[in-house]
Amino acid sequence: MQYLLMIYSEQGAWEKLTPAAQQQGMAAYNAFTEALRKSGALAGSNRLRPTSTATTVRIADGKSQVLDGPYADTKEQLAGYYLIDVADLDAALAWAARCPGASHGIVEVRPVWSMPE
Amino acid sequence: MLGEDSDRQARGTADVVARRSYGKLLAFLAASSRDVTAAEDALAEAFAAALTQWPQRGCPSNPEAWLVTVARRKIIDAARRRRRGEQATVELASIAEQLASVAAAGEIPDRRLALLFAAAHPAVEPGIRAPLLLQTVLGFDARMIASAFLTSPDAMAKRLVRAKSKIKQAGIAFAVPDRDELPGRLDAVLAAIYAGFTEGWTDPAGIDVARRDFTQEALFLAQLVAELMPNEPEALGLLSLMLHAEARRPARRSAAGEFVPLSEQDTKAWDANMINLAEALLQRASTRRAFGRYQLEAAVQSAHVHRCRTGENNWAHVISLYDALLSICTSPVLRLNRSVAVAETLGPVAALAEIEMLAADRRMAEYQPYWAARAELLSKTGAYQEARQCYDMAIGLEHDGAVRRFLQRRQAALPS
Numbered sequence: 337m338q339y340l341l342m343i344y345s346e347q348g349a350w351e352k353l354t355p356a357a358q359q360q361g362m363a364a365y366n367a368f369t370e371a372l373r374k375s376g377a378l379a380g381s382n383r384l385r386p387t388s389t390a391t392t393v394r395i396a397d398g399k400s401q402v403l404d405g406p407y408a409d410t411k412e413q414l415a416g417y418y419l420i421d422v423a424d425l426d427a428a429l430a431w432a433a434r435c436p437g438a439s440h441g442i443v444e445v446r447p448v449w450s451m452p453e
Numbered sequence: 454m455l456g457e458d459s460d461r462q463a464r465g466t467a468d469v470v471a472r473r474s475y476g477k478l479l480a481f482l483a484a485s486s487r488d489v490t491a492a493e494d495a496l497a498e499a500f501a502a503a504l505t506q507w508p509q510r511g512c513p514s515n516p517e518a519w520l521v522t523v524a525r526r527k528i529i530d531a532a533r534r535r536r537r538g539e540q541a542t543v544e545l546a547s548i549a550e551q552l553a554s555v556a557a558a559g560e561i562p563d564r565r566l567a568l569l570f571a572a573a574h575p576a577v578e579p580g581i582r583a584p585l586l587l588q589t590v591l592g593f594d595a596r597m598i599a600s601a602f603l604t605s606p607d608a609m610a611k612r613l614v615r616a617k618s619k620i621k622q623a624g625i626a627f628a629v630p631d632r633d634e635l636p637g638r639l640d641a642v643l644a645a646i647y648a649g650f651t652e653g654w655t656d657p658a659g660i661d662v663a664r665r666d667f668t669q670e671a672l673f674l675a676q677l678v679a680e681l682m683p684n685e686p687e688a689l690g691l692l693s694l695m696l697h698a699e700a701r702r703p704a705r706r707s708a709a710g711e712f713v714p715l716s717e718q719d720t721k722a723w724d725a726n727m728i729n730l731a732e733a734l735l736q737r738a739s740t741r742r743a744f745g746r747y748q749l750e751a752a753v754q755s756a757h758v759h760r761c762r763t764g765e766n767n768w769a770h771v772i773s774l775y776d777a778l779l780s781i782c783t784s785p786v787l788r789l790n791r792s793v794a795v796a797e798t799l800g801p802v803a804a805l806a807e808i809e810m811l812a813a814d815r816r817m818a819e820y821q822p823y824w825a826a827r828a829e830l831l832s833k834t835g836a837y838q839e840a841r842q843c844y845d846m847a848i849g850l851e852h853d854g855a856v857r858r859f860l861q862r863r864q865a866a867l868p869s
Contacts, residue, residue: 361860364848371849375819429603430819439854 345441463507475592480568583648689738690748697754700727800831
């Protein structure tokens, strides 16, 4: 089954880290990604740019509305994701716990709603 | 003001009874019917009734007996609602009689051991035994248990319900097994307690209150079993093993919260009283001359303590203990731990050769200590590039931030 691990973390916290801590953080993510890849569970992954670069779009009354900024203005924001393919939820939760994001933020685990062919 | 005071007092008394006697009351209520769920519901209702009635009428002189009396009435009412007819009446009469005779005496017999054996029965799925013990004997809720066992609360609650209905429907007895059956059955109870303990132990800093409590409560269960079965060497062995691990907790983190490996721990930060107790238990167990897994693992801990305190090289002794363990149960984790001792006596190349046999094991592929040990050994042979890659795997598989940073420091210290 596929699960999306969504990493929510405090905006701007990364920039406040010392370069050494940033390097350590990056290395931890690389190691996690590599471990996922080697186990054959990795289906996709990306880090997102901060929400200062976000733009939202919606169509209301036939008119498009484009707004600067993220959908929800919360302290924690979506910072990246892993799409993984594992046997069950317990396996997905085990990977989520290993994700460095679970230590510095929150990892939300959502099963992918797979569409029939 | 008076109302508030008596309210607080009632709540306090109820809290104390819930903490100290929950398992005892539940075990007693469930023992005759084998219906754990019905007993849980009745006990919950009895506690709720206590919180409304005790502030008004004052706390009863024997709160446990009061709760049992109320819960018993709830169990009978619920059973009456569910079933009608003669059969039900006869059954109810017998349940009521059994519960009443004891409650009248005021002294509630301790059936927790029977509950432990029922929850860890071979007919109960092994993975749910530890959670079931935590819920029934200790009164933890499913949500807290789920989070320690890294499972969704919903799934955990469902599995607990299934296990309890299995106990009832399969007619699993609430009894301590006979002498000839005991060794195997006791093993399952000890294994479930140990599983509860190790779940708690993955948080050595004790930041997570739920997990720290698990460790404490698992220790309490091990103590209970050791007290109730003082002639079972493995029960004593498990308690000794757990006390050894617990005694070193304060030294496993630096003041800054960083992970400290055993070889670098400050032995003065260890809890000396706890270690003495662990040693005495192991001593007492060994006089029975029936060695098992937990006594041997406790002996390994005891050897580590001795070496760290005196500096005496006792790795050969550690290897012989692992050999004895491996003759009882084959486990890749035991092999891995043995290889660490081998590295200390025969060197990293010999240890790597042992570890090589484990590489094909699927369980090892996602086991952080395997990759960390491998990295450590490779770095000692000068294979820095390979060591670096193994550290990467270990770091990627670790979920404790402090341990992850420790591994990263080791990796960074490798010569390029």
